Amino acid sequence: MSVPTAPEKPADEMENQIKSPNPQPDAPPDYNSHFVPGPPGAAVPPPVGYPGGFPVRYYSLQQPSTFPYGQPTGGTYPIQYQPGKYPVSYQSAPITWMPGSAPIPDCPPGLEYLTQLDNIHVLQHFEPMEMMTRLETNNKYDIKNNLDQMVYVVIEDTDDFTRNAYRTLRPFILRVMDFTGREIMTMQRPFRCTCCCFCCPSTRQELEVQCPPGVTLGFVVDHWNLCRAVYSVQNEKKETVLRIRGPCSTYGCGSDSVFEVTSLDGVSNIGSIIRKWNGLISAMGDADHFDIRFPLDLDVKMKAMIFGACFLIDFMYFERSPPQRSSR
Template structure:
């Protein structure tokens, strides 16, 4: 009597079974594995895809975006930032010096005038989408507070997994507007704006050297607007450019497109904070199309 372990066939049966099914298993193993991976990824990709509704995404390019007035490298060394959890998005933005933030148009808002949650897509220099951003706010605050409303911006990667979260804190009767940013649950920075000051201050967690985002004189007048990004010593290290969307789009919707460019060697934590700073700039100057 052979010694058969639980779940194991006798040797002779195993040989016959393996011989008869070897060709079939070899042809179907890769197919079954692909179907399994497909079943796991399809729901997640569908979730990310639903965040893009309301407007066509820019077409991908074979050549990167040409960025004028580009700063080659950081003029000063900024250190002391908190360590970030490794992620593929960090690897992607580490190799780029420009990001495009595109706000999706919302048909319901265009035809009815009802304010809907904002949605944005972040692209790299080749216009490949890397992040999807969706505002979370209630209907009453959108209708009553308009562009001054508080919100939470959920930022997800290509597969729908939550990566970052931004939250705006603009309490009533307060002179200071705050935008906090978290990366995978970790606080990485804060952006603030005083009501008597047209500039934004951006501070990364762990570093006492803030960045200054200077507002143009007539930022809310429409057209292309440039927000220079300066170091704490006043040296320019990049720009946030709000592109002119065209007369019809600017008249009937508040959807905008922003270019964010910076040196390649800018710390990744500051690149993430510059992405989140676009939301506060958009709500401060360009959210109300009236």
């Protein structure tokens, strides 16, 4: 007696039922590594009903970010990572960002944060690969307030050849990003030769601050002095509005290095840029910590210029190139 059986299915059909489609792509998407800054735009409003009021975003469509963005109000939220041009280590906890404010008249977009602050901290990332490979990498900085909330992220955008050929004298572009990934400020340092007379105007180091990017806010220019570091803060017309006077010794071994920001007559003390001494980290590692102080009611554009002066001071006096191999 024969038992009826189900009709046999073709082998191809059986194989398709057993195999499940692979949801993962074979290779990561090919992102364009060349950064092309776009025109500045207004911050994207958060979606209705989003907890905390701030969306989790990437830097931009042209430049996917690897920075995880958390919520300014704290709490646990999903962290999103995306491959980008500036790789950083993954964070185990979301970053707490400073709450934003409404647009302010006569205030460049993105600088509203500075109107609420009289003190900010500039924390440079420690790069162990520089010590191991003796190759200069792009500098990265976290900008925080006194509550340890992130205000900005600053990333250097310099090609490998320029960084390693000119080291601390290299021309650079620093891009300042807010929590949405919008580039709200750009700082550019042109190359200036230092092999001729120190008092020659062509050897003076200069930093241009643009806010928004493409619109000149002012300049920071150093001046030759036999005893100490001296800078002038200029507006977009290159008219000097503030002066910065550094210590006689900028090495700062065992103590903080204070750069005083004063009025043109040198009488009124406007603020200060303090390079903090952090023990062995300051002596051996290239991870500086600056404390910037200014009056709460100071013009926000002047706050941005003092903020920009901090980076020119860092590159001129506290940036250390990795040790070079001996020619023998």
